[in-house]
Amino acid sequence: MKLKKYVLLSFAALLTSIGVAAAAIPGPQRAIAPQYFGLHEIAPNVFTDDNSRAEEWLQLRDAANLKVQNFFGELESKPRYILCSTIACEHIFGKNGNVAQTYGWSLIHVPPKALTEKDVGLALLTHERVHAELVYRWGASAIWDEKIPSWFNEGLATFVSQDKRVEGKFTYEQLSWVRGSKSFWDWNRFVSERGFWITYGAANENVAALNRAIGHNGLMALVNRSLAGEGFENVEARLLVH
């Protein structure tokens, strides 16, 4: 008994020290307890560093959620939001102010540029919310299985958010190239190879073309049937011939 207690206590001490060490290092793990780092909870599970911008953030969050709801219907995931109004806040979470990011389905991080350019802000919040919803419906296996290729995951998030930054004409070669991005890990490689505009833009255009061909119901069927394990390319081909 004594030994067991001792082991448990040392284990608890170890966990506490890991916790303390983790909290001391800037990074997304600090989102577990954002109030310890000066953030305020402005709505359930929504945190920001500057209360005076709270209303602007909530308006953006609500407008984004509406767009995502228009696509998916009732939203099932309930991500936590870390909305940074300043670069100082970005640094707390180990970031530099440029990139919005979703961690699984449980955490969405948005940088201050969402407030300086509101249409970009709306696109960022919508984009990340699409990822959170899709990955929630997918489950933890999203990390290793490729039920939904990453070009479609990113293309759909860009398409639903109507991101004006990536509008343009893309060549057949570019549209086919981006479809080669299957896993989560592929995507970053593709972006570093040809840059943000071509990679996101071509993925977006592929989804827009699918939307023109099979409509919103078709896109939802593609998502649901792929997640059920029917095979993305197989479902896509079947939907396109009907």
Ligand SMILES: [Zn+2]
């Ligand atoms: Zn994305």
